[in-house]
Amino acid sequence: MAGEIEGARERTRDIDTGAQLLSGQLGKTVQRLRKAYNLSLSELAEQSGVAKSIISQIERNETNPTLATIWRLSQALDVSIDRVLASDTDEPFIEKISRPDTPFLVSDDGRMRLAIIGWIKTVEWLQWYDVHSEPGGVLDSDAHQRGSVESLSVTEGAFEVDVAGAVQEVRAGESLRYRCDRPHTIRAIGEGPSRAIMVCILKAAVMD
Incomplete structure (x- = not known):
């Protein structure tokens, strides 16, 4: 009987020790991820409940x-529970999206296709796209928030960007940055297919 009691005590100590180690790893990971997302304690509390x-x-x-608390924090930090509980606090963030799972937009004329390669968590302030266009493709865009800036880096062919009547051409190997807080149009003017990476920074600066 005494041996069974002592064995139970040892198992309890092992469980307590494991819980303390888990808590220590969890605390470091939560704090690291919270700071990486530039969240205050109050903001994380609001987002996680x-x-x-x-x-x-x-x-x-x-x-x-509790596991429920860990789950709420993992949801707010947009990571899996496994990653939150990972013992290696230096574990890199790696997320792979296959081509079929990449959402895309199509211009009204059907000639320009924009694969949304940006992270959905940043869509309110940073968006980026892989742009493919047939010759003559046109993408008309309404004005974004005041101070927004767009960058078009052409990797193949050529485009013409019209920002409220100001027109500029940009060709393979060149990048064009322009304010997009007013109506703007992108046209593919190359003789063959044209391709570019487009990045939109919303509310980048207050521009006069």
């Missing part, structure tokens, strides 16, 4: 959170 005081205790290794 986990109390600010609890998140603070987790980061300081003062509590062992």
Whole structure:
């Protein structure tokens, strides 16, 4: 009987030790990811539904959170639970998206296709696209937020960009940056297919 009691105590100590190690790893990971996303404790609390005081205790290794709490934090930080619980705090962030899973937009004339290669988490302030166009393709865009800037880096063929009547050509190997907080049009003017990477930075600056 005494041996069974002692064995139970040892198992309990092992469980407690494992929980403490898990909490320590979790706290470091949550804090690292929160800072990487430039989130305050209050902002992470609002996004996750986990109390600010609890998140603070987790980061300081003062509590062992429930699985439900870990799940809410992982959802708010846009990572898997496995990654949140990973023991290696230097683990890199790697996300692979296959071509069939990459969403795309098509211009009204059907000649220009924009694969959305940007991260959905940044869509409100940063967007980027892989642009493919047949000769003569036209993409008309409304004005974005004031201060927004777009960059078109051409890798094949040539495009013409019209920003409120100001027209500029850009060819393979060249990049063109322009304000896109006013109506703008991109036309493929190459004799063959044209391709570019387009990046839109929303509210980049207050521009007069």
